[in-house]
Amino acid sequence: xxxxxxxxxxxxxxxxxxxxxxxxxxxxxxxxxxxxxxxxxxxxxxxxxxxxxxxxxxxxxxxxxxxxxxxxxxxxxxxxxxxxxxxxxxxxxxxxxxxxxxxxxxxxxxxxxxxxxxxxxxxxxxxxxxxxxxxxxxxxxxxxxxxxxxxxxxxxxxxxxxxxxxxxxxxxxxxxxxxxxxxxxxxxxx
Numbered sequence: 001x002x003x004x005x006x007x008x009x010x011x012x013x014x015x016x017x018x019x020x021x022x023x024x025x026x027x028x029x030x031x032x033x034x035x036x037x038x039x040x041x042x043x044x045x046x047x048x049x050x051x052x053x054x055x056x057x058x059x060x061x062x063x064x065x066x067x068x069x070x071x072x073x074x075x076x077x078x079x080x081x082x083x084x085x086x087x088x089x090x091x092x093x094x095x096x097x098x099x100x101x102x103x104x105x106x107x108x109x110x111x112x113x114x115x116x117x118x119x120x121x122x123x124x125x126x127x128x129x130x131x132x133x134x135x136x137x138x139x140x141x142x143x144x145x146x147x148x149x150x151x152x153x154x155x156x157x158x159x160x161x162x163x164x165x166x167x168x169x170x171x172x173x174x175x176x177x178x179x180x181x182x183x184x185x186x187x188x189x190x
Contacts, residue, residue, distance in 0.1 A: 034056070069187050069188055070187070070188045071185055071186065071187045071188070072185070072186045073183060073184070073185050073186075074183070074184050074185075074186060075180060075181045075182070075183050075184070076176070076181045076182045076183075076184065077176055077180070077181045078173055078176060078181070079169045079172050079173060079176075080169070081166050081169040081170055081173070084165055084166055084168070084169035085162060085165065085166040085169075087165075088161055088162050088165030088166065089158070089162045091161075092157060092158040092161035092162055093158055095154075095157065095158075095161070096154030096155065096157055096158050097154070099150060099153070099154050099157070100147065100150050100151055100154055103146060103147065103150040104143070104146075104147060104150075107141075107143055107146050108143075111143075116137060116138045116141060117138065119137055120137035120138050123137055
């Protein structure tokens with residue numbers, strides 16, 4: 001069979017470059033837009049294939065060199081009630097310990113300043129009971145009584161805070177099922 005189409009034009013690559021003619025006995029290497037980072041020998045071979053100088057990608061001169069801050073929008077779809085209960089329990093225990101320590105320090109400071117004796121004397125003068133039948137503020141507000149009362153309040157606080165946080169997690173999960181949850185936008189530090 002003979003070719004009746006006549007002379008055919010050469011195929012052109014992007015940018016007007018002509019494909020390199022394939023030499024006999026060598027494997028086919030498709031043309032590449034940029035030289036491979038394989039070394040000088042690869043660059044020379046590629047330069048020969050591309051017909052002259054190797055194409056090197058150069059950065060734009062007007063481009064900004066400051067990195068863009070990546071941002072991500074996330075949604076808190078569910079809060080695990082078990083983990084919320086554990087965390088709130090530990091935090092409320094820490095708050096209870098801080099409350100007991102703060103009450104003890106405050107009582108010691110007020111006792112060192114003489115507040116209890118001064119106020120107790122004023123109460124005794126106001127009630128007119130100079131004998132032992134009157135109200136004794138110093139024995140009523142002693143350190144052991146104050147610490148026991150503060151400890152009871154701290155234990156009640158631990159129980160209530162843990163229960164309310166767990167209940168809040170259940171309520172959040174129900175409302176997040178309807179409206180989708182709280183959306184957060186997180187940005188990467190520069």
